[in-house]
Amino acid sequence: MANKRRQFDLQFKKDAVRYVELHPDISHEQCAMNLNIGRSTLSRWLKEASENGGEATFTGSGNYGNELEKENARLRRELKNTQDALDILKKAISILGD
Structure with missing residues (x-):
C-alpha cells in the first residue's frame, strides 16, 4: 500500500x-x-x-500567487494534453499505415 x-x-x-x-x-x-x-x-x-x-x-x-500564474499552469496542462493526444494519433497512423 x-x-x-x-x-x-x-x-x-x-x-x-x-x-x-x-x-x-x-x-x-x-x-x-x-x-x-x-x-x-x-x-x-x-x-x-x-x-x-x-x-x-x-x-x-x-x-498560485496570482491569476497570471494560475492561467499559465492551466495553459501548460492543456498543451501537455494536446501533445499527448497528438502523439497517440501519430502512433495510430503509423500502425494503420503499415
Missing part, C-alpha cells in the same frame, strides 16, 4: 523556517529530524524563503 504524502500548512512551514533561524547551532539535518520532516523538504522551504527576501510564500500544490 502506498504512503500518502504529508501536507503541511503555511504556518507550519513558516514556523519550521523560523526554528532553523533561531537555532543556528543545530544542523539543518537535526532540525528536520526534530520537526519530523525530511531534510530535503526543509532545505526546499529554506531556499524558497531566502529567494523571497526572507518572506516565506510557499505556494505549494494548487496554490
